[in-house]
Amino acid sequence: MAKILVTGGCGYIGSHTIVDLVEHGYECVSVDNYLNSDPSVLEQIASITGKKVKNYPVDLVNKEALKEVFKQEDIYAIIHFAALKAVGESVEKPLLYYRNNIEGQINLLECALQNNIYHFIFSSSCTVYGQSDHLPVTEETPIAKAESPYGYTKQVCERIIEDSIRNKEMNACLLRYFNPAGAHDSLQLGESPINPPMNLIPVITEVGIGSRPELKVFGSDYETRDGSCVRDYIHVMDLANAHTKSLQYLESKNVDFGDAEVFNLGTGEGTTVLEAINSWEEVSGEKLNYSIVDRREGDIPAIFADYSKAKESLGWDPKRGIGDIMKTAWGWEKIRRENIVK
Ligand code: NAD
Ligand code: WQD
Numbered sequence: 001m002a003k004i005l006v007t008g009g010c011g012y013i014g015s016h017t018i019v020d021l022v023e024h025g026y027e028c029v030s031v032d033n034y035l036n037s038d039p040s041v042l043e044q045i046a047s048i049t050g051k052k053v054k055n056y057p058v059d060l061v062n063k064e065a066l067k068e069v070f071k072q073e074d075i076y077a078i079i080h081f082a083a084l085k086a087v088g089e090s091v092e093k094p095l096l097y098y099r100n101n102i103e104g105q106i107n108l109l110e111c112a113l114q115n116n117i118y119h120f121i122f123s124s125s126c127t128v129y130g131q132s133d134h135l136p137v138t139e140e141t142p143i144a145k146a147e148s149p150y151g152y153t154k155q156v157c158e159r160i161i162e163d164s165i166r167n168k169e170m171n172a173c174l175l176r177y178f179n180p181a182g183a184h185d186s187l188q189l190g191e192s193p194i195n196p197p198m199n200l201i202p203v204i205t206e207v208g209i210g211s212r213p214e215l216k217v218f219g220s221d222y223e224t225r226d227g228s229c230v231r232d233y234i235h236v237m238d239l240a241n242a243h244t245k246s247l248q249y250l251e252s253k254n255v256d257f258g259d260a261e262v263f264n265l266g267t268g269e270g271t272t273v274l275e276a277i278n279s280w281e282e283v284s285g286e287k288l289n290y291s292i293v294d295r296r297e298g299d300i301p302a303i304f305a306d307y308s309k310a311k312e313s314l315g316w317d318p319k320r321g322i323g324d325i326m327k328t329a330w331g332w333e334k335i336r337r338e339n340i341v342k
Contacts (some may be wrong), residue, residue: 008081060104176268183332190332266305
């Protein structure tokens with residue numbers, strides 16, 4: 001049976017997507033060099049699905065090693081997650097981000113084109129929109145000048161895919177994620193990064209468990225309903241399922257080869273930072289230690305998605321809200337901490 005190559009399959013969104021793919025009957029193989037993950041994720045995937053997924057610990061930047069993977073495996077579709085993703089770090093180390101995210105993807109696309117891969121799905125980000133005058137943002141919302149090297153890699157990688165598949169026997173989905181968070185319902189899989197997380201929800205759960213002293217809320221004087229920033233938090237399993245649906249869409253007869261289609265993946269609901277804290281407090285029954293500090297440079301006041309295109313074309317509809325995100329993120333954090341203490 002031909003397989004799906006998942007790059008970054010040991011990372012946060014990649015591992016949850018493998019679970020959803022396997023549960024929908026797909027066979028997967030991963031390429032992940034453990035830059036921000038570790039091999040124990042493969043056991044967690046196996047314990048949920050009953051299937052052992054093989055990972056090649058190969059750096060996408062190493063083209064010769066990548067070519068070998070394509071020789072070993074019969075691959076017909078690629079879901080490309082592998083990238084560095086810390087906005088602040090990308091400002092400090094732009095060349096690292098350009099080499100890893102852009103050169104890695106060029107190597108992957110070259111291998112894909114040489115090996116007659118039909119379908120390509122890419123992890124893009126709502127960061128490409130910057131702050132839009134019109135909310136919610138649609139796929140037609142103009143792309144803004146990138147605020148960070150990380151954001152620029154997403155814009156460039158989207159363009160590279162569009163240009164390189166034109167007139168080729170390959171089609172693509174460019175998936176713009178809003179703010180992914182939460183864990184698998186079984187609490188056997190969740191976010192386990194090597195680098196300390198900087199995103200709001202894992203920071204909240206780490207403060208809750210006591211591994212960080214407090215949450216700093218970046219700004220309370222924005223023109224939003226409570227003064228804190230608004231984001232569209234999307235449960236990681238809803239997001240994972242969007243990849244399965246995108247693959248089914250590309251496999252259907254509705255999409256021509258040579259096309260790269262963009263989809264927003266969010267819930268359409270905005271949540272403020274203070275509402276997110278409140279949600280954690282409701283789920284945990286505890287008070288969170290937080291303080292309000294100055295705005296964080298580069299933060300936009302508000303963004304949330306119009307996902308009607310994904311709903312119509314992919315048949316995708318997110319099922320979970322901020323409460324489900326907090327419940328699973330908090331449950332996962334407690335289990336993870338117990339395992340670390342053991
Ligand atoms: P993650 O860091 O958990 O997963 C990425 C995985 O890719 C890691 O396991 C890492 O080891 C691997 N990797 C990185 N560079 C590699 C390379 N050169 N060769 C092989 N493996 C490599 O991140 P994630 O949150 O799962 O994000 C997945 C994708 O989604 C990324 O492209 C990210 O930019 C994008 N994205 C993430 C978010 C978010 O908030 N998590 C939002 C929008 C878009
Ligand atoms: C959310 C809100 C912060 C931490 C980033 C990337 C974006 C995309 C998603 C990859 C903001 C506030 C946060 C904290 C806080 N990733 N916050 N205290 O900034 O929307 O997007 O992740 O593509 O590209 O930029 O997500 O989780 O960092 O922040 O007050 O300690 O929480 O100011 O309003 P963001 P985030």
